[in-house]
Amino acid sequence: MTTIYDISKATGFSPTTVSKALNNYPDVSEKTKQIILKKANEMGYIPNSHARILTTKKSWTIGVLFDEKLNVGIKHPFFSAILESFKKNVEMKGYDLLFISKDIGGDKITYLDHCKIRGVDGVLIITSDPNNEQIQELINSDFPCVLVDNESRKASSVHSDDTMGCYLAVKHLYSLGHRKIAHIYGSRDTFAGDLRYIAFLEALKELNLEIRDDYLVDGGYFTYEGGFSAMSKLLELEDLPTAVFAAGDLMAVGAISAIKEKGLRVPEDISIIGYDDLDICRYITPKLTTIKQNTDLIGENAADILINAIDKKNTRTSVIVPVELVIRDSCKSLK
Known part of the structure; x- marks a missing residue:
């Protein structure tokens, strides 16, 4: 299996520089980063998740929480489209998604406990009731959170106008x-x-x-x-x-x-x-x-806000996404 030391030898850069480039550290130039990433790809390098966590102090996992009264979750086309956009944007930054429930191994636990056990870096929340006690507990915790299609005075949010x-x-x-x-x-x-x-x-x-x-x-x-x-x-x-x-x-x-x-x-x-x-x-x-x-833009904004919060680059942020009228055939002029 290819290691960072193999990439270091092949590129001439130090193991430290290789590690920083692979983990997207800002103090490595873009030119150097691209050389290292290209060589890592050619050599079939697969990062060790445990080493990555130790190096970056992140789990590189984002929790996705559905708690809504519609009881349809991601089956609803609106939510699934947002989640697809969110997934695409966070994956580009190296994150995986984990769905958060109140049950692990048959034991009932709170959303906050689940997030702690799984060690997620942040949470995307889709809920019809942000005042729910367990949602509030999560919002008031140290976990970066962003609400979609909702608003809160305590958490970042993204919704349509x-x-x-x-x-x-x-x-x-x-x-x-x-x-x-x-x-x-x-x-x-x-x-x-x-x-x-x-x-x-x-x-x-x-x-x-x-x-x-x-x-x-x-x-x-x-x-x-x-x-x-x-x-x-x-x-x-x-x-x-x-x-x-x-x-x-x-x-x-x-x-x-x-x-x-x-x-x-x-x-x-x-x-x-x-x-x-x-x-x-x-x-x-x-x-x-x-x-x-605009579900693409809602998902993209939610991803940017949450990742910036994980990296401690922002505080509470509220984004209202523009909408537009699409005229088709179901309305008649009476004039």
Whole structure:
């Protein structure tokens, strides 16, 4: 097996310089680093993980924690897309991922204890309840943490500009001549659900549109079934909305199904706009107009923030990622 001493002999650099280059130390020039890395690759060098930990004082492992009420975890396309981006960016810096649970070997333990046992360098947290006692314990610990699709006064966070996203959705419908706009909102005990609900109402006020309680329907935890059920309630009204803004794409798809089942058409009878820009938006009929969340940028920012925190290069940081309106076929002009 190739060692740093073999690479040292082949390149002419000292073992110390080789070790620093392989561990990305800043006091080694880029030219020297590239020579050493190229030779290490040619010689099939595989770093010893224990030696690397002793040298860098890191485990080179990042914990990933899912604790949310949707009970879908990474099966949800939004979360899986963020995680894929996060994974790609931390792997480029030499880190592995480890999923954090409350169970090791059949023994129930806290998230913080799991992180201590596994010796992770930092934690990516995806949770619908950052005030959860165990989440708070982790946030208040010495482990660098970053929250995704959420906010906290104590931890760094990355989430989309939901306020602007809701305004863009309502403004688009308004520009098409819609004045009777309903909202299928995500459960308000989630960060996104509550923020988008409030932002929707603010957008109506800004455009001097009437706020009707019967046009506000809880779609639950952003599921197809929740959207279908909420839309079914709206379809029972005598005065139907001309347009519906759903706070998630899966709810929007459920709403479209409920409308079709009622014998109505989208967008001819009711326009629908969603939120997320999941892949499914391009394949359903009609193709869904929606607000695009930039999952690549969310994952990239979360990776940068967390790695910088691990390297003690930053303090608490909050990043709000821009969104954009994606116009397809599910909204009709009334003009």
